Amino acid sequence: MTNSSASSATITSIAVFENGRPAEGHGTTNLIFDAQIYLGDDCPPLLAALRYFNSENHVFNEIGFYFIVATVAKMESGAHIALQNNTGIDETDYDVVGNVVMLIPITGDAAVNPTIRPYIHVCGTVRSVDDLAGTFTIDAHQYVNALKTATNSNFNSMLPVECSIPNTPRWHKNGKKFGIPHPNRYISVTGFLTGRKTRKEHEVCITECFTLEIQSIVFLGRPVVANSSGSPIQARTPGAKSKMKFDFSSARANKCLRLDDNATESSGTSAINSVDN
Structure with a gap:
């Protein structure tokens, strides 16, 4: 990470x-x-x-x-x-x-129509890329008040997202998807939040990341990064x-x-x- x-x-x-x-x-x-x-x-x-x-x-x-x-x-x-x-x-x-x-x-x-998916803006470093699936992941380290305390050293104020390139003509050229960034590149993306990915550990569901359907992407070069780790909350x-x-x-x-x-x-x-x- x-x-x-x-x-x-x-x-x-x-x-x-x-x-x-x-x-x-x-x-x-x-x-x-x-x-x-x-x-x-x-x-x-x-x-x-x-x-x-x-x-x-x-x-x-x-x-x-x-x-x-x-x-x-x-x-x-x-x-x-x-x-x-x-x-x-x-x-x-x-x-x-x-x-x-x-x-x-x-x-x-x-x-009021509350059944509208949220629109999200994420800036950060590309962590991993799946060229075949047309997806890539970003761990956006975002400060929020609820996670600012130092009493729990495991706090990791971060939003992990898996970004997908839509299957539309806008994102295809010569039969292939384009716009997929390379790992460790700094990018800014916007899109609709569509769901979450989870895994099970001992009958407990843990959220691994949130899924985002790309609407726009801006390539911003290479950032300076450092290694870190965090422990996700275990959820039902x-x-x-x-x-x-x-x-x-x-x-x-x-x-x-x-x-x-x-x-x-x-x-x-x-x-x-x-x-x-």
Whole structure:
């Protein structure tokens, strides 16, 4: 595995926020949400613990739809995500952690279609290449707050992705795919996040990487890299579980949800407020 400081991973998506709570030791301005992100009909949603600095004291409903841009890394054991016991969600249920850098609420009479795959921007060093499959891998070392502590030396704030060249005329020339980089080259790619690859160890599912379908690629030369290693979090079947209140099955059936001001509130449950104490 290579470790380059010249790397990053940023995701752009519609996300469904639940379980808002203050981040540990940061008062009520720094909030953490459990966010579901659609990955397709055949793949469980991505479950992310996203931190948001609520400088303008927005009020968040129990379930809310948001357009977000966030820096992300693969979940690691011991991350600081202010887990709540009453949700039934375990640390091993999460796929990624991240920091929200832009958040736009989708409210009122807006038509919301949450079943849109997230668009992701990844910069980093090509770790391996499979010319026959038309794929290559990148380990994007991305700083996120949840993985910044030094108390767990095994933390490795990184998003591993396997990039695939689509089977379209745009990426073919003379019957062959082009655009596949060489190993150890520094590149910038964008594309749609389509799923995750896992392996089983002792009946436990471990996420190895996330799959990305390339839409653009920029070759940036050779970086200076150093060796590093990390330990992935052991997880059960990856993806958001039924413990989350929102279910994408209804959205897939309708393909478009019409929200009103009360659609995201459950009776008898108050919205999370970020107020000055």
